[in-house]
Amino acid sequence: MRGFAIAVITAQVLTQIGAFTLPALLPEYLRRWNLSATEAGWLIGAFFAAYVVVVPVLVSLTDRLPARRIYLLGTGLTAASHLGFALVADGFWSGLILRAMAGMGWAGCYMPGLKVIAERLEGNAQSRAVSWHAAGVGIAGAISFAVAGFWASLGGAEAAFLFSGGAALVAFIIGAVVMPRTAPRSPAVPRRLLDFRPVLRNRAATGWIIGYTVHTWELAALRAWAVTFLTLTIARAGAPDWLPGPTALFTAAGLAGIAISVTGNETAQRFGRARVVAWAMAGGALMSVATGLSAWVSAPLAALSVVLWNAAIYLDSSALTAGTVQAAGPELRGATMGLHSMCGYAGGFVGPVGVGLALDLLGPDNPAAWALAFGHLALITLAGLLLLRRVSAARR
Numbered sequence: 001m002r003g004f005a006i007a008v009i010t011a012q013v014l015t016q017i018g019a020f021t022l023p024a025l026l027p028e029y030l031r032r033w034n035l036s037a038t039e040a041g042w043l044i045g046a047f048f049a050a051y052v053v054v055v056p057v058l059v060s061l062t063d064r065l066p067a068r069r070i071y072l073l074g075t076g077l078t079a080a081s082h083l084g085f086a087l088v089a090d091g092f093w094s095g096l097i098l099r100a101m102a103g104m105g106w107a108g109c110y111m112p113g114l115k116v117i118a119e120r121l122e123g124n125a126q127s128r129a130v131s132w133h134a135a136g137v138g139i140a141g142a143i144s145f146a147v148a149g150f151w152a153s154l155g156g157a158e159a160a161f162l163f164s165g166g167a168a169l170v171a172f173i174i175g176a177v178v179m180p181r182t183a184p185r186s187p188a189v190p191r192r193l194l195d196f197r198p199v200l201r202n203r204a205a206t207g208w209i210i211g212y213t214v215h216t217w218e219l220a221a222l223r224a225w226a227v228t229f230l231t232l233t234i235a236r237a238g239a240p241d242w243l244p245g246p247t248a249l250f251t252a253a254g255l256a257g258i259a260i261s262v263t264g265n266e267t268a269q270r271f272g273r274a275r276v277v278a279w280a281m282a283g284g285a286l287m288s289v290a291t292g293l294s295a296w297v298s299a300p301l302a303a304l305s306v307v308l309w310n311a312a313i314y315l316d317s318s319a320l321t322a323g324t325v326q327a328a329g330p331e332l333r334g335a336t337m338g339l340h341s342m343c344g345y346a347g348g349f350v351g352p353v354g355v356g357l358a359l360d361l362l363g364p365d366n367p368a369a370w371a372l373a374f375g376h377l378a379l380i381t382l383a384g385l386l387l388l389r390r391v392s393a394a395r396r
Helices: 002-016 026-032 037-061 067-087 092-120 123-178 203-237 246-271 273-294 299-315 317-327 330-362 367-393
Strands: none
Touching (some): 002 067, 026 037, 026 203, 037 067, 037 092, 037 203, 037 330, 067 092, 067 123, 092 123, 123 246, 203 367, 273 317, 299 317, 317 330, 330 367
16 A cells, blocks of 8 residues: 555656746746736636636545546646647637646646545555645645756756646556546435535634635745746846745745645644734735835845745644644535635635736836735735634634
């Protein structure tokens, strides 16, 4: 069983390794396709929007069909999306379709792949495999920025997307070889599809879901625009020789964020989940404003601000998810986690588009535009914190 878990986790890493190729290369596509910042935000956000639409259907189908079929559909769509960007895409509309395909592909890979592991393993082996699965996906997402930058430096943006598509094809092959061809028997009758009303009656879980939605809103906005922000800041203000390039900088920020996320839930258990989440959201709001203003000062300060902001965002990531899991009733845990994921990715769609709209008001080359684009997220984050506290308090 250890070999089976390693194979599935490897496939998930290969699928995720190209997830952020477009955000990493966004400055190139802004020039190549003459995109507005709003259009660029839509290209990034389409991934999350498509995920939200199809994930409840695809994950529910794994209760009725072998998860292998859903997984192969997901990896196939992911590969087609990346290869399409390398070979076919020539502008906003073709890119938008391919980005939506990538979001649908990830919806068919992430939770179905995790479900395959959970169904085949038990006890400590299951817990360990799930932890490694989360770590593998997180690390792959973080290093995808550096991977994209590396391949683009060798053969342009097309080379980066060809690599991402090839990696997804290898994941498809792994899934076809190792995943079971039959679905496990379920003694329970599946609940009605997309009926989340019982979940919403749980005020505690709803509060944590609101917090996670805002968390992903902020995280997706930073992931989408950090490389472009750093690229334009370095081009305008210059940078010392010791400062790494934008893709390497954000890879380092992502890896640091994952380390902080792992310890975030332990910190929450020690100091209180609500308190740590409040610290993280308040810190994120502060750093979003500071990062936007740092473009006026220097590239090193901008890089440091991005790293610190990313760290603040990640601090409450595992604490919010663990809060949702603990608040959920055992009979509704799957539905609760499904809504948690859907709402989070909905926030992930809105965040990049909102930054793009703000940038278009003044132009991405204007530092004041970044102060507005990143700074407005502080209001979103603080409003989310207030709503989380009010909804959670209402259950008492």
